Amino acid sequence: DLRRAIKSGEGSPDTVSLIIVYSLAKALAISPLEIYKMPSKLVLDLLTVHATFEELKAEEIEKAKKKAR
Numbered sequence: 001d002l003r004r005a006i007k008s009g010e011g012s013p014d015t016v017s018l019i020i021v022y023s024l025a026k027a028l029a030i031s032p033l034e035i036y037k038m039p040s041k042l043v044l045d046l047l048t049v050h051a052t053f054e055e056l057k058a059e060e061i062e063k064a065k066k067k068a069r
Contacts, residue, residue: 020047 005011006019024043025032027050035043 020044023047024050 002011002015002019005015010016011019020043021032021035024047025035028046038046
């Protein structure tokens with residue numbers, strides 16, 4: 001189930017690959033076909049960078065919420 005795979009980070013290789021391609025294509029605002037042309041290491045590296053930026057953004061939002069209280 002796709003929903004379970006997204007929440008848990010676990011699933012069949014096909015499902016995980018689809019989630020990775022979708023996530024990175026969305027993050028970079030490019031076609032999923034472009035992701036398939038990239039070396040897998042680059043895809044995983046870019047996904048790691050994107051995830052790190054998202055974590056930092058969430059931390060900054062949380063800090064701003066705490067300051068606003």
